[in-house]
Amino acid sequence: MxxxxxxxxxxxxxxxxxxxxxxxxxxxxxxxxxxxxxxxxxxxxxxxxxxxxxxxxxxxxxxxxxxxxxxxxxxxxxxxxxxxxxxxxxxxxxxxxxxxxxxxxxxxxxxxxxxxxxxxxxxxxxxxxxxxxxxxxxxxxxxxxxRPVIHLSQQEIASGRQHLAHIGLSRPFVALHPFATHPDKAWPMGYWLSLIPLIERQGLDWVIVGKNPDHLQALDDPRNLTGRTALRETCAVLAQARALVTSDSGPMHLATAVGTPVVALFGPTAKVWGFYPSGPYDTVLEREMSCRPCSLHGTTRCKRGRECLTSIEPDEVALRLFETLERAGG
Incomplete structure (x- = not known):
C-alpha cells in the first residue's frame, strides 16, 4: 500500500x-x-x-x-x-x-x-x-x-503519563493544537491565548502540542510542549487528554485515532472535502459563508481577513468544548 x-x-x-x-x-x-x-x-x-x-x-x-x-x-x-x-x-x-x-x-x-x-x-x-x-x-x-487507530503500547501510555506528571499536570486537561501546515487554516493565536483562561475556569488544565514554535516562544510555561514531543509521544499525550481543540490539521486525526474527542475549527477548508474528524463525539465549528471553501488545502489568499476563522470567538469554542466533554462523559 x-x-x-x-x-x-x-x-x-x-x-x-x-x-x-x-x-x-x-x-x-x-x-x-x-x-x-x-x-x-x-x-x-x-x-x-x-x-x-x-x-x-x-x-x-x-x-x-x-x-x-x-x-x-x-x-x-x-x-x-x-x-x-x-x-x-x-x-x-x-x-x-x-x-x-x-x-x-x-x-x-x-x-x-x-x-x-x-x-x-x-x-x-x-x-x-x-x-x-x-x-x-x-x-x-x-x-x-x-476510524483511524493508533496502537499505543502500555509502555508508551505509561511514559505519556509520566511526562505529564513531570511537568506538574495533575488535573484533567484539554490539549490545544494552535498550528496548521498552511498558516491560513490556523485560528488566530490571540484567540488561543484567550481560550486558555476559559478552560481553567472550569477546573481543567491544558497542554499545547505541535511542532511549530514560531508564535509561542514567548509562552514560557511547562505545559507548552510545542516541539518537545516526538510523534508517538504526542499520541500518548493526546490519549490522556479529555479533548483536543485544533484547526484542520494532522493532530486532529491523531486524537480521533487514540479515542480522544475533537473540537475542530475549519476556515478556508471544509468538511465537504472529506478530511474531518470522525469520532463519536468529534465536532466541527465552521461558518456558512458564500466564499467557503476557498481552496483544497487552505492556501489561497483571502480578501476578507479570514473572517471564516476570526468570526469564531473563544467563548463559542469554549462552549462547544464543554458540550463535547459533557456528551463524552468527561
Missing amino acids: FRASALGDVTLTTGVLSWWHQTREARFTVITRSNLAPLLAGHPAVDEVIGITQDEIDGHDWWRKSRRIAADCTGMGFIDLHRSLRSLALKLRWEGLVRSYPKFGITRRLYNRMPLGVLERRLTALNVPQRYALALDSTPPPASEL
Missing part, C-alpha cells in the same frame, strides 16, 4: 487497513514517508513499513527508487491510496495486481469553482477513509468502521 503526503492523510489509512485485515485477513507492506512510519508501529495489519525520505520522493531519483521498491515487492499487489505522479511511477514499475481509489479530484475542483448541490452531495456521501476503502471494496463500509 502506498500513501505518502501529510500526517493526516497517512493517519486516515490506519482504520482502512484494520478493516481489510478484519474482513479479508489481509496483511500489508506500507510505503510511506520515513517520518510518518511511526504511525504504523504495532498495527496488526502491517508487516513492514518501507520508509522514503522527502528528498527521495521529491527528487529526480524517484524513478530509480520506485523501480527498486517494486523489485523488492515482487509478488505483492499494489494499492495506491495516493493517486499522484509519485504513485504513478510505482504503478508503471509494478508487476502484480494494481488497485486505486476514487479520489474525486475533478469533482473537488469543480465544486471549488462552482459549489453546486449535485457536486456537494457526491462529495459529502463518503469521507476520505470510505473512498480509500473502495480500492478493494465494491461498496463503502460505514464510516464508523474505518
